[in-house]
Amino acid sequence: MGKRIKEEEILAKLEPKANDNLLTLKGVGKHYGNIIALRGVDMVVDPGKVTCVLGDNGAGKSTLIKIIAGLHQHDEGEFTLHGSTIKLKSPRVALDAGIAAVYQDLAVVPLMPIWRNFFLGSELTTGVGPFKKLDVAKMKEVTKQELADMGIDLRDVEQPIGQLSGGERQCVAIARAVYFGAKVLILDEPTAALGVKQSGVVLRYILQARDRGLGVIFITHNPHHAFPVGDSFLLLKRGRAIGYYAKKDITVEELTAQMAGGAELAELAHELEQIGGHKEELAEAEAGAANTAPASS
Amino acid sequence: MATTTTTAPAAGSKDERVAEKSLLAKLLGRPEIGALVGAIALFTFFAIVAPVFLAPSSMATVLYGASTIGIMAVGVSLLMIGGEFDLSTGVAVISSALSASLLSWYFGMNVWVGIIFALGVSLLIGFINGWILIRTQLPSFIVTLASFLMLTGLNLGLTRAIGGSVSSPSISQMDGFASAKAIFASSVTIGGIDVKVTVFIWLAMVVIASWVLMRTKIGNWIFAVGGDEKAARAVGVPVVRTKIGLFMAVGFCGWVLGMHNLFAFDTVQSGEGIGNEFLYIIAAVIGGCLLTGGYGSAIGGAIGAFIFGMANKGIVYAEWNPDWFKFFLGLMLLLATVVNIIVKKRAESSK
Numbered sequence A: 001m002g003k004r005i006k007e008e009e010i011l012a013k014l015e016p017k018a019n020d021n022l023l024t025l026k027g028v029g030k031h032y033g034n035i036i037a038l039r040g041v042d043m044v045v046d047p048g049k050v051t052c053v054l055g056d057n058g059a060g061k062s063t064l065i066k067i068i069a070g071l072h073q074h075d076e077g078e079f080t081l082h083g084s085t086i087k088l089k090s091p092r093v094a095l096d097a098g099i100a101a102v103y104q105d106l107a108v109v110p111l112m113p114i115w116r117n118f119f120l121g122s123e124l125t126t127g128v129g130p131f132k133k134l135d136v137a138k139m140k141e142v143t144k145q146e147l148a149d150m151g152i153d154l155r156d157v158e159q160p161i162g163q164l165s166g167g168e169r170q171c172v173a174i175a176r177a178v179y180f181g182a183k184v185l186i187l188d189e190p191t192a193a194l195g196v197k198q199s200g201v202v203l204r205y206i207l208q209a210r211d212r213g214l215g216v217i218f219i220t221h222n223p224h225h226a227f228p229v230g231d232s233f234l235l236l237k238r239g240r241a242i243g244y245y246a247k248k249d250i251t252v253e254e255l256t257a258q259m260a261g262g263a264e265l266a267e268l269a270h271e272l273e274q275i276g277g278h279k280e281e282l283a284e285a286e287a288g289a290a291n292t293a294p295a296s297s
Numbered sequence B: 001m002a003t004t005t006t007t008a009p010a011a012g013s014k015d016e017r018v019a020e021k022s023l024l025a026k027l028l029g030r031p032e033i034g035a036l037v038g039a040i041a042l043f044t045f046f047a048i049v050a051p052v053f054l055a056p057s058s059m060a061t062v063l064y065g066a067s068t069i070g071i072m073a074v075g076v077s078l079l080m081i082g083g084e085f086d087l088s089t090g091v092a093v094i095s096s097a098l099s100a101s102l103l104s105w106y107f108g109m110n111v112w113v114g115i116i117f118a119l120g121v122s123l124l125i126g127f128i129n130g131w132i133l134i135r136t137q138l139p140s141f142i143v144t145l146a147s148f149l150m151l152t153g154l155n156l157g158l159t160r161a162i163g164g165s166v167s168s169p170s171i172s173q174m175d176g177f178a179s180a181k182a183i184f185a186s187s188v189t190i191g192g193i194d195v196k197v198t199v200f201i202w203l204a205m206v207v208i209a210s211w212v213l214m215r216t217k218i219g220n221w222i223f224a225v226g227g228d229e230k231a232a233r234a235v236g237v238p239v240v241r242t243k244i245g246l247f248m249a250v251g252f253c254g255w256v257l258g259m260h261n262l263f264a265f266d267t268v269q270s271g272e273g274i275g276n277e278f279l280y281i282i283a284a285v286i287g288g289c290l291l292t293g294g295y296g297s298a299i300g301g302a303i304g305a306f307i308f309g310m311a312n313k314g315i316v317y318a319e320w321n322p323d324w325f326k327f328f329l330g331l332m333l334l335l336a337t338v339v340n341i342i343v344k345k346r347a348e349s350s351k
Ligand SMILES: Nc1ncnc2c1ncn2[C@@H]1O[C@H](COP(=O)(O)OP(=O)(O)O)[C@@H](O)[C@H]1O
Pocket: A032, A035, A036, A037, A055, A056, A057, A058, A059, A060, A061, A062, A063, A064
């Protein structure tokens, strides 16, 4: 099959070279028809580091990660993996290249047992030919072990995954990506639908994945989730990068202010002023507006 | 640098590993448990009101009735677990039987040629159903309703065009008829009781289907495409191949039953089969397969078919008016679906 050979060629090119970043984007852009969804975005992902992508709805976050995960292809700029320029044709190619994406809503099949979900699409079998059967014992054992290594203590891997909490489900999907050899892990708003406590659990697993040497790309619109776990922060707004910071160069307040945007905050301050009172909030909003540096990327 | 504010690992889970689930708890978690309870209740009921029901020969009759539904219910159950259903099965059985008989008769060939041809026709019907479903993204209700109507018309039209009648010409004098009858429509005598061969074919098919479902990759994929198609695709499950394969498996079951229908007699009525598709679906649903997919078992479908067989024949043994049969069937279906919904809610609910 021609397709197979092409994939192998791509993978051969991807032998890690020393001193290269794991993944870089340079001036990457994407348009859907005449809608420009993304323009001139730079980003670097390194092993054992968490890169956060922040932005409001419609900022282009999903477009960005779909390019990295092979669901879409970029129209401009350069995408390199292990130092080689690349355009990923499909999620399968991305997966084979070690890029795994965990989507909020696409993670698991609720009615299936945890272990079946864990190995879904990559089942372990024993035997040959038409009599190949699932290696159930091995799969259960690995699932239990892998989840335990991520710090998830499950009583029973046989229970339907739908019985787990939303956070735990995300974690199983993360553990699965780690087990199947992902080098880059993309998480699209994993905390968006979760409560505070559950979000905390997911954030912990992001750090676990990082500590195992994966390069993590964490998409969120919540700076309070991004800041504690991130090493660098890419801020998107209307398809453009409005800032790209290392952790040491920014505080969570500045991040929040940047996200909201100076103009909106100034307006908010003005409105609060008109209403009167609320001294504290006013000061905060004004400080936020002041902190917002002009777009400099 | 990145020393962060992670929550402290929740040390010491609530209670040490929960004790191994008891057998009862395991049983209660199975999809076919509702059907099993229903089957036992119905069996007991008829055993009391009609003691002749318990006679071995009566049991053989009940099992035969169950097998003619159950053979199809095997395929239909798998398909429903895979998230689709098929309204064309009833007439597709007749299409298969007609293909075999008309081809052999028209060309005067050995009936085994017709049998192989019919297998091809049945698999093709399944393939086309699946392929159109994938291509058009229409619900299987519409796609298979269309093929139901088309096959109904083809059965009647082609039979008249080729054989000149509403029923296919008799093939009992043709080469291969005796051996085909032995395979598809004979009886096996066990302890003086004649048991129809379809009963054994049915049970073998249930065993194979259960094994595929629970112990192979394909089984895993069937649950996945029925449970959440998008999630399955995202992790690399071949959704298209799985769905089309399921429709073809239904086609295969239709071929088996079609051959039985043909060789149990020697002719087929071209207008038959209409309405039977619901009996197969009912057996699968009573057996615990969710209409929405992703949950169920092959054994459940078999129990559903057995319930059908018991109710069907039990009413006769109890010397009631068979008019009541459909009422019972409807009631069973309603009860089964309610139980299914409860089961699904329990399985899906977050803790
Ligand atoms: N498939 C698509 N076709 C056309 N426009 C799209 C498509 N996907 C996204 N867009 C547009 O691109 C912009 C960025 O969207 P997206 O990347 O989904 O943002 P985010 O994930 O940050 O909310 C939006 O204006 C959106 O409407």
